[in-house]
Amino acid sequence: MEDVDQVATARLRAHGQRYTRNRRELMDLLAAAASPLTIPEILERRPGLAQSSVYRNLMLLEQSGLVQRIVTNDDWARFELAEDLTEHHHHLICSNCGIVRDVTVPPRVEKSVATAFAAIADETGFHLQHHRLDLVGVCPACAA
Amino acid sequence: MEDVDQVATARLRAHGQRYTRNRRELMDLLAAAASPLTIPEILERRPGLAQSSVYRNLMLLEQSGLVQRIVTNDDWARFELAEDLTEHHHHLICSNCGIVRDVTVPPRVEKSVATAFAAIADETGFHLQHHRLDLVGVCPACAA
DNA sequence: ATGAGTGCAAAGGCTTTGCATTAGG
């Protein structure tokens, strides 16, 4: 995780921000999590953190490109490390309970998607930043 | 659009619901729109509708599989006709202004994605419902 | 010392809900 810390320090500094203890705790927590976390889940795991600081710091970390916010139809937004700190992946979203699980797809598929998207960006004049490829379904627990 | 009305009537009835004038207006509006609409946009176009009824009816139409809710990082949720009433498509989302535009990708790409997703569903035990393939970027208007 | 960061509490704002009225079958 020292790697993440270094990147975080650098990227925050570039935005005129510091890598404080609270922010580091958030990064550690997200790095350790297997899937994106909601703020209630974060507060559960780190009772010492103030809710407002968590919101503020996650927003700040997002602005510095360290964290990514995922909005589903669930009640809460979820947060995970930015993609360049982990590996490119997608999400399995349960339409019933809202849980999000990380998955990867074969490079072949990624490549064909990327090519198609580049063409679309070209046609439409959109300046492409990234893509989202999510699977929506019912998780095993909810299906039972 | 009679087609849509027939499907709507049938699908609502199957859920024990009626296809009322308000609900029909919503369906018409969404069918006519080139891209998913927010509730403020809907109220603008149909000033006669009550906000609470719009929320309630859209929720109901969603539950009956006639309408789909799209959540972005924008302030408002957006609504469009369910995919089986239009054609399978994806979204170009502007990360700055939140506007959503419909796009289609080549069948070849769809096929490769579908195959990969079926495999993932199989491995993970998720009961797959649908997938989302969104492009996030900056629209021409915001890039200017 | 001085500005950024923090925590508590209160406010915001999209969305949902209660309730009396109206419409549909």
Place this chain on the structure above:
DNA sequence: CCTAATGCAAAGCCTTTGCACTCAT
């Protein structure tokens, strides 16, 4: 007639903001 649907207003709830205090430099 009798249940569902509507509209207005009020409440909910996730998220944001104000402000005084603390910490790091």
